[in-house]
Amino acid sequence: MTDLRAWLPRGVDAISAWQDRYGAFSPHPSLQVSDEALADAFGRLVERLHDNYPFGHPRYVGQMLKPPHPAAVLGYTTAMLINPNNHALDGGPATAQMEKEVVARIAAMFGLPQHLGHLTSSGTIANLEALWVARESHPGKSIAYSADAHYTHSRMCGVLGIEGIAVRTDAAGRMDLDHLDEVLATGRVGTVVATVGTTGLGALDPVAGITARARAAGARVHVDTAYGGFFALVADGSADGVAQAPYAAIAEVDSVVVDPHKHGLQPYGCGTVLFSDPSVGRFYGHDSPYTYFSSDELHLGEISLECSRAGAAAAALWLTLEVLPLSDAGLGQVLRAGRRGALEWAALLEGSDSLAAYQAPELDIVTYLPRRDTMSAVDASSEALFHAAAAGDPTEQIHLATYTVSGDALAARGHRVHADAPAARILRSTVMKPESATYVPEIHARLEHLARDL
Numbered sequence: 001m002t003d004l005r006a007w008l009p010r011g012v013d014a015i016s017a018w019q020d021r022y023g024a025f026s027p028h029p030s031l032q033v034s035d036e037a038l039a040d041a042f043g044r045l046v047e048r049l050h051d052n053y054p055f056g057h058p059r060y061v062g063q064m065l066k067p068p069h070p071a072a073v074l075g076y077t078t079a080m081l082i083n084p085n086n087h088a089l090d091g092g093p094a095t096a097q098m099e100k101e102v103v104a105r106i107a108a109m110f111g112l113p114q115h116l117g118h119l120t121s122s123g124t125i126a127n128l129e130a131l132w133v134a135r136e137s138h139p140g141k142s143i144a145y146s147a148d149a150h151y152t153h154s155r156m157c158g159v160l161g162i163e164g165i166a167v168r169t170d171a172a173g174r175m176d177l178d179h180l181d182e183v184l185a186t187g188r189v190g191t192v193v194a195t196v197g198t199t200g201l202g203a204l205d206p207v208a209g210i211t212a213r214a215r216a217a218g219a220r221v222h223v224d225t226a227y228g229g230f231f232a233l234v235a236d237g238s239a240d241g242v243a244q245a246p247y248a249a250i251a252e253v254d255s256v257v258v259d260p261h262k263h264g265l266q267p268y269g270c271g272t273v274l275f276s277d278p279s280v281g282r283f284y285g286h287d288s289p290y291t292y293f294s295s296d297e298l299h300l301g302e303i304s305l306e307c308s309r310a311g312a313a314a315a316a317l318w319l320t321l322e323v324l325p326l327s328d329a330g331l332g333q334v335l336r337a338g339r340r341g342a343l344e345w346a347a348l349l350e351g352s353d354s355l356a357a358y359q360a361p362e363l364d365i366v367t368y369l370p371r372r373d374t375m376s377a378v379d380a381s382s383e384a385l386f387h388a389a390a391a392g393d394p395t396e397q398i399h400l401a402t403y404t405v406s407g408d409a410l411a412a413r414g415h416r417v418h419a420d421a422p423a424a425r426i427l428r429s430t431v432m433k434p435e436s437a438t439y440v441p442e443i444h445a446r447l448e449h450l451a452r453d454l
């Protein structure tokens with residue numbers, strides 16, 4: 001693996017050398033700190049950082065968390081030493097250009113014929129922007145999303161003062177098209193949000209079916225693929241790929257959100273929003289007396305709701321994609337490994353007498369539950385297994401996540417569990433790191449063993 005101990009000083013040297021071209025100067029005394037004071041504080045920082053889960057270890061298979069790729073760390077840190085602001089070209093010409101390049105590559109990954117887009121601080125902000133454009137395009141209309149969509153959609157509808165409508169999901173966690181028909185028949189909907197890779201289950205909404213229905217009803221389509229978007233690189237229906245249809249249909253929609261800080265190997269602070277109709281740029285119209293003076297070209301700040309944004313985030317993504325491009329042979333291989341891990345895990349669960357798969361994984365998220373007769377026992381056993389797996393010797397710990405399901409959702413998937421409680425926690429594992437794939441048999445065997453002992 002790329003050794004950051006060798007590379008980070010090269011970034012520091014390169015930026016110092018560039019800075020020196022402008023002439024040496026010494027920092028103001030007010031900024032001086034002693035090495036002793038820094039060493040002391042730094043020691044305490046490092047100590048406090050130990051209070052974390054080992055997100056980078058293959059046996060951390062819980063939430064959507066992992067450290068960035070070394071190329072991203074190198075790109076980020078090097079650019080951060082200059083600290084460009086991608087709000088405007090005069091805040092960071094080089095990184096603003098890099099941002100346009102990486103955004104164009106992401107748009108091409110989805111097959112968008114043309115686009116207007118930019119990076120954002122997060123998927124939340126990217127979706128807020130897409131829903132805001134939805135409101136401006138179809139004023140007074142509602143936004144429909146599936147019941148399993150990220151909660152940000154209902155929350156942002158509240159922020160924007162738009163009615164949000166939750167459409168039922170089917171037994172695979174996908175938007176139910178029959179219920180969507182009913183919702184569209186009310187004539188109230190201006191935009192339908194399709195989620196390609198739900199945050200909980202990694203379920204893929206049927207984008208083509210949603211788009212056909214929405215268009216017929218005069219509604220727009222937004223795709224939230226914050227988590228699942230990069231699987232477009234391996235959406236070929238192959239053994240370790242993912243379903244082709246939902247991804248192919250993204251080329252036809254009005255807007256798309258994807259998070260490079262989830263499956264794009266980036267540190268937090270990197271989402272993306274794309275619009276297929278560049279004329280939505282008109283909604284952003286504003287004029288401020290103190291920005292945008294360096295060129296006549298479009299500034300990123302003129303097409304985004306956020307103002308200051310880290311140019312370093314664009315540099316990190318740009319450097320990463322230079323060495324791990326948006327292709328099957330590049331980033332695709334990272335995703336295929338996780339997908340293989342999830343499929344192998346699901347196969348092992350099929351043959352297990354103590355654990356059962358909640359449903360088949362469509363991406364790299366595996367959901368499963370201890371085999372129990374009642375909802376309350378499923379919940380208690382899941383919680384116990386979650387804690388037992390994470391306990392003990394650090395070299396054996398397995399870190400999982402939980403997911404809350406209803407009795408109806410369990411029944412819809414054929415789990416015969418007496419509903420003595422309205423909801424139960426089950427277990428959820430995101431196989432996001434390619435290294436986790438080879439640990440799956442060991443992880444599953446240990447969880448089975450612990451589940452039997454509970």
Ligand SMILES: *Cc1c(COP(=O)(O)O)cnc(C)c1O
Pocket residue numbers: 122123124125127150152195197198199224225226227228259271
């Ligand atoms: C993670 C996620 C979000 C929220 O994005 P953040 O980057 O966490 O703000 C929205 N939608 C989906 C589908 C997600 O997976």
